[in-house]
Amino acid sequence: MKKSLRMFLTLALLMCLAGCGAPRAPQEAEEGLLLGFAQIGSESSWRIGNTKSIQDAAERHGIRLMMADANQKQENEIRALRSFIAYRVDVLAFVPIVEEGWENVLREAKAAGIPVILSDRMISGEIDESLYDVYVGADFLEEGKKAGSYLLRKREELGAGRLRIAEISGTPDSTPALERAAGFRSVIREDARFEIIDSMSGDFLRSKGKECMQQMLARHGRDIDVLYSHNDGMTLGAIEAIEEAGLVPGRDIVIITVDGEQAAVDLLREGKINCVVECTPMLGETVMELAEKLKAGETVPRILHPEETMFTEYDSLEAIAPRGY
Numbered sequence: 001m002k003k004s005l006r007m008f009l010t011l012a013l014l015m016c017l018a019g020c021g022a023p024r025a026p027q028e029a030e031e032g033l034l035l036g037f038a039q040i041g042s043e044s045s046w047r048i049g050n051t052k053s054i055q056d057a058a059e060r061h062g063i064r065l066m067m068a069d070a071n072q073k074q075e076n077e078i079r080a081l082r083s084f085i086a087y088r089v090d091v092l093a094f095v096p097i098v099e100e101g102w103e104n105v106l107r108e109a110k111a112a113g114i115p116v117i118l119s120d121r122m123i124s125g126e127i128d129e130s131l132y133d134v135y136v137g138a139d140f141l142e143e144g145k146k147a148g149s150y151l152l153r154k155r156e157e158l159g160a161g162r163l164r165i166a167e168i169s170g171t172p173d174s175t176p177a178l179e180r181a182a183g184f185r186s187v188i189r190e191d192a193r194f195e196i197i198d199s200m201s202g203d204f205l206r207s208k209g210k211e212c213m214q215q216m217l218a219r220h221g222r223d224i225d226v227l228y229s230h231n232d233g234m235t236l237g238a239i240e241a242i243e244e245a246g247l248v249p250g251r252d253i254v255i256i257t258v259d260g261e262q263a264a265v266d267l268l269r270e271g272k273i274n275c276v277v278e279c280t281p282m283l284g285e286t287v288m289e290l291a292e293k294l295k296a297g298e299t300v301p302r303i304l305h306p307e308e309t310m311f312t313e314y315d316s317l318e319a320i321a322p323r324g325y
């Protein structure tokens with residue numbers, strides 16, 4: 001039976017079991033680690049790469065993975081987590097699409113004695129630290145600072161004038177959007193010549209990235225010197241809008257993007273993008289190692305950040321390995 005159909009049927013079964021609250025049969029518990037993973041959707045190539053990384057790593061580790069696709073809705077994530085709890089999975093993992101609103105379902109997981117891995121994004125609010133075991137994902141503040149540091153260097157080349165920045169941000173109230181914005185601002189605020197003249201959310205979607213850029217070009221015309229976009233998908237959409245407006249991306253408008261998808265690196269090589277801040281989606285191996293440790297009752301670090309870099313027009317670009325997403 002096709003894997004995806006099997007997983008869909010598993011989830012459908014889970015939803016039913018959740019209703020009647022029937023936990024996993026005891027003999028099933030002997031079949032190895034069962035991981036319930038609530039993924040937010042497939043909004044970007046980065047996300048698709050992240051999902052593949054999780055699935056491939058589960059396969060390598062012989063871990064039985066139940067993955068739910070929340071289709072960009074927090075309520076779907078919460079519903080999936082409740083189904084996994086009802087089914088008595090060994091470990092829970094999920095990507096908090098936004099930072100708030102997880103307390104109740106995490107209390108239910110704790111009451112059921114199921115360890116929790118936060119994958120890719122963080123939670124905040126009045127959260128009791130004991131409601132999750134570990135966060136594995138990027139240091140988004142650092143990603144924003146890298147974007148700002150590139151612009152400080154670029155400004156030397158652009159001369160002493162005022163630099164007007166347009167920002168296309170990610171999903172509102174998500175950790176990457178909040179912290180990529182904060183990190184960037186913490187670096188550029190040292191210099192009054194930088195001014196963020198407009199900021200809109202493109203929700204990490206290519207289509208919305210294009211719409212945002214169209215609206216900002218309509219408002220500001222040629223008065224945009226820099227675009228800071230929180231992910232490559234939105235940047236690809238924005239570049240379409242820039243070219244349709246008769247402007248040259250990477251020259252008329254300096255472009256800084258985050259994720260490091262192959263498409264963005266290709267445009268960096270073409271000179272249409274000036275800076276690509278890497279955010280790796282390849283978290284699967286670490287998630288599976290953590291799940292095994294948690295099931296075995298071992299202690300794990302609270303926070304794990306993957307190594308990440310940045311590629312700019314000042315680097316030798318031929319050395320960049322194929323990105324894989």
Ligand code: GZL
Binds near residue numbers: 047121137230259
């Ligand atoms: C970042 C991740 C973001 C990516 C987007 O870790 O949560 O979500 O930057 C993705 O491409 O949609």
